[in-house]
Amino acid sequence: MNVQTFTPQAFHRQAHDALGNPQIRSNFRRAMDGLMAKRRDAFGDWDIETLRDLGANIRLRALAKLPDLLEQLEANCQANGIRVHWAEDGEQACRIIRELCEARGARHVIKGKSMVSEEMHLNDHLEAAGIEALESDLGEYLVQLNEQTPSHIIMPAIHLNTEEISDVMHDRTGTERTIDVDYLTAAARAQLRERFMAADVGISGVNFAVAETGTLCLVENEGNGRMTTTVPPVHIAVTGIEKVVEHLRDVPPLYALLTRSATGQHVTTYFNMISGPRKPGERDGPEEVHLVLVDNGRSSIYQDNELLDTLRCIRCGACMNHCPVYTRVGGHTYGTTYPGPIGSILMPHLMGLEATKDLPSASSLCGACGEVCPVKIPIPDLLVRLRKEAVGEGRGNVEGAGVKRDRKEVLAWKGWQWLATHPGAWRAGAGVAGKFRFLSPSRLGPWTDYRTAPKPAATSLHAMVKQHRRKLEREDEK
Amino acid sequence: MTPIKLYPPKPDKVYFFGTCLIDMFYPQAGLDGIRLLEREGIEVLFPDDQTCCGQPAYTSGYHDEARAVAEAQLDLFPEPWPIIVPSGSCGGMMRTHYPQLFAGSSRSSQAEEVAGRIFELTEFLVHVCHVRLEDKGQPQRVAMHTSCSARREMGLAETGPGLLSQLTNVTLVEQVRASECCGFGGTFAVRHPEVSAAMVEDKTQAIESAGAEHFVTSDCGCLMNIGGRFERKRQDGQEGQVGGEHIASYLWRRTS
Numbered sequence: 179m180n181v182q183t184f185t186p187q188a189f190h191r192q193a194h195d196a197l198g199n200p201q202i203r204s205n206f207r208r209a210m211d212g213l214m215a216k217r218r219d220a221f222g223d224w225d226i227e228t229l230r231d232l233g234a235n236i237r238l239r240a241l242a243k244l245p246d247l248l249e250q251l252e253a254n255c256q257a258n259g260i261r262v263h264w265a266e267d268g269e270q271a272c273r274i275i276r277e278l279c280e281a282r283g284a285r286h287v288i289k290g291k292s293m294v295s296e297e298m299h300l301n302d303h304l305e306a307a308g309i310e311a312l313e314s315d316l317g318e319y320l321v322q323l324n325e326q327t328p329s330h331i332i333m334p335a336i337h338l339n340t341e342e343i344s345d346v347m348h349d350r351t352g353t354e355r356t357i358d359v360d361y362l363t364a365a366a367r368a369q370l371r372e373r374f375m376a377a378d379v380g381i382s383g384v385n386f387a388v389a390e391t392g393t394l395c396l397v398e399n400e401g402n403g404r405m406t407t408t409v410p411p412v413h414i415a416v417t418g419i420e421k422v423v424e425h426l427r428d429v430p431p432l433y434a435l436l437t438r439s440a441t442g443q444h445v446t447t448y449f450n451m452i453s454g455p456r457k458p459g460e461r462d463g464p465e466e467v468h469l470v471l472v473d474n475g476r477s478s479i480y481q482d483n484e485l486l487d488t489l490r491c492i493r494c495g496a497c498m499n500h501c502p503v504y505t506r507v508g509g510h511t512y513g514t515t516y517p518g519p520i521g522s523i524l525m526p527h528l529m530g531l532e533a534t535k536d537l538p539s540a541s542s543l544c545g546a547c548g549e550v551c552p553v554k555i556p557i558p559d560l561l562v563r564l565r566k567e568a569v570g571e572g573r574g575n576v577e578g579a580g581v582k583r584d585r586k587e588v589l590a591w592k593g594w595q596w597l598a599t600h601p602g603a604w605r606a607g608a609g610v611a612g613k614f615r616f617l618s619p620s621r622l623g624p625w626t627d628y629r630t631a632p633k634p635a636a637t638s639l640h641a642m643v644k645q646h647r648r649k650l651e652r653e654d655e656k
Numbered sequence: 657m658t659p660i661k662l663y664p665p666k667p668d669k670v671y672f673f674g675t676c677l678i679d680m681f682y683p684q685a686g687l688d689g690i691r692l693l694e695r696e697g698i699e700v701l702f703p704d705d706q707t708c709c710g711q712p713a714y715t716s717g718y719h720d721e722a723r724a725v726a727e728a729q730l731d732l733f734p735e736p737w738p739i740i741v742p743s744g745s746c747g748g749m750m751r752t753h754y755p756q757l758f759a760g761s762s763r764s765s766q767a768e769e770v771a772g773r774i775f776e777l778t779e780f781l782v783h784v785c786h787v788r789l790e791d792k793g794q795p796q797r798v799a800m801h802t803s804c805s806a807r808r809e810m811g812l813a814e815t816g817p818g819l820l821s822q823l824t825n826v827t828l829v830e831q832v833r834a835s836e837c838c839g840f841g842g843t844f845a846v847r848h849p850e851v852s853a854a855m856v857e858d859k860t861q862a863i864e865s866a867g868a869e870h871f872v873t874s875d876c877g878c879l880m881n882i883g884g885r886f887e888r889k890r891q892d893g894q895e896g897q898v899g900g901e902h903i904a905s906y907l908w909r910r911t912s
């Protein structure tokens with residue numbers, strides 16, 4: 179098994195490798211083409227723009243009232259019997275969860291899909307404490323068997339095709355080698371079923387936490403989320419603080435947007451609303467329910483009136499499905515928990531710009547992400563804002579701001595500025611080509627590896643227009 | 657979908673902002689754009705002091721430098737005439753990002769005012785001039801690549817193809833993933849050359865396998881990228897490469 183580690187620092191090398199890997203290329207291309215088509219069909223004759231406006235407004239309203247809503251959520255959860263814990267960062271969240279497990283003497287934890295738990299490397303933390311954490315979402319399960327990390331936030335194993343999945347399951351669990359998807363799914367289901375029964379604690383994520391009712395909503399397709407949150411005696415839900423919404427009535431529009439944007443589904447197979455532990459006289463459900471609310475950098479994003487928009491995200495994955503860069507390099511290339519456009523605007527806050535400096539620039543700003551985002555996050559604008567931070571011309575409030583400021587590049591832009599603000603010099607041009615010299619031959623290198631170099635015209639438009647005017651005047655005189 | 661824009665009646669005069677790429681590399685496209693407008697009976701004013709809209713610095717994060725350059729352009733259009741830009745990305749820069757760039761500054765209302773007068777060339781020809789084109793060219797199969805900025809930032813996916821469809825001898829071919837980026841993205845192409853190369857390779861293949869004999873685009877960045885890739889493949893001895901040009905030149909050439 180080749181266990182690869184990916185880091186955002188090695189984006190360029192990882193991109194190079196992925197681009198040269200025909201399997202990766204075709205797995206992603208095919209999967210993303212399918213997801214784009216499904217999304218398009220799912221919105222069909224819906225008035226998608228109105229729905230996106232509504233989604234954006236619901237999220238904006240929730241964020242505007244975030245501190246109050248979190249207090250309300252805590253109070254209402256507690257009234258429902260859900261114990262609420264606050265974690266400033268991932269480490270603290272891991273500790274809280276580990277202690278909850280230890281208090282129950284837990285050895286086996288079963289997990290529903292949770293990107294926040296990936297973000298804080300919860301599994302590693304639990305394992306170090308001798309607690310086994312098993313992923314129960316099929317994609318997550320495969321990724322875990324393969325000792326990898328998710329390559330997509332909705333479809334963690336999207337980088338694997340059926341043959342590769344068959345190989346992984348054969349090597350790790352002894353199933354037959356086959357491309358019969360039903361057989362493989364049934365085998366995984368049987369393997370997992372036993373583990374649900376044996377688990378001491380179930381850990382899940384949260385899609386929407388409803389402040390007014392203290393309800394935790396969980397969207398899923400496999401039923402593993404329902405098992406995780408009902409079978410073990412303890413359920414711990416873990417989520418970022420931005421997942422709160424104000425009202426129960428805010429959920430249906432967001433749910434409609436989420437499922438259509440993510441997988442092109444009108445509804446998912448399961449939609450769980452968790453509002454407390456088992457009550458006296460009830461026959462199933464966990465004895466304890468906990469909610470761990472994780473900040474991990476979110477409140478500092480919240481302080482900035484532009485970057486704040488990052489927190490609207492409902493983690494549908496549509497931005498990556500539609501991203502021409504993600505489609506070509508795949509999720510692992512980014513080397514971050516969240517890949518693709520959302521990752522490139524979120525990870526710099528979680529890891530600092532020094533580690534992630536190549537991510538905001540890894541976009542042609544084509545705008546496909548912003549066009550499909552169900553809550554209308556202006557992703558391209560945020561990418562530009564982070565580029566500005568990286569070169570030290572922003573507000574300086576993102577960790578690692580200025581890390582990309584390079585004296586030579588600054589000089590080049592200053593030179594460009596001088597020329598473009600001195601029209602006489604611009605026209606005289608020192609040879610038209612001179613104007614783009616700041617791209618220096620070495621910078622043009624990669625361009626000409628794949629394309630011919632642009633040829634400076636013999637006459638500039640300025641000069642052509644002058645000739646044209648003279649010609650028109652002569653014609654007038656005649 | 658961008659909000660519905662109300663278009664003004666056809667004016668007597670317009671300003672023309674040629675863009676730096678056209679000035680330096682594709683001046684003919686600029687001149688042809690001017691001639692298309694003049695043919696509609698419009699007097700075209702070309703402010704001699706124009707240079708660049710500031711976009712390259714803007715998208716690279718160098719906003720102080722971008723602002724200085726943008727500021728120098730703001731004063732070039734004193735009369736209330738529309739400002740025509742033969743590029744979706746420079747047009748998008750001026751229409752969408754000028755107001756952002758000058759928000760809260762003494763130039764903010766001027767930036768808003770100028771932004772409100774920005775029109776992309778094909779947009780203006782279709783929605784304001786209501787041009788009628790008479791095709792004088794030979795039959796040809798043509799692929800149109802609409803730039804991402806024209807398509808998404810300015811909401812102009814239809815104007816270029818609309819103009820081409822008026823040319824009776826031109827067959828507009830359908831490419832796979834027509835709305836996908838060609839991989840130019842300004843400095844993206846130099847900062848992430850390999851990813852950009854993979855994108856432009858796919859774009860050239862899509863154009864070619866659509867059976868196009870020629871391609872046109874309304875943005876010179878895309879033209880430089882896609883055209884440069886085709887030319888490179890031709891130099892490397894690959895068969896069947898397609899030539900391209902700015903839509904203004906194509907329209908002028910076929911109708912004059």
Ligand code: SF4
Nearest residue numbers: 491492494495497551
């Ligand atoms: S940024 Fe928008 S499109 Fe991307 S995952 Fe979040 S909600 Fe979905």
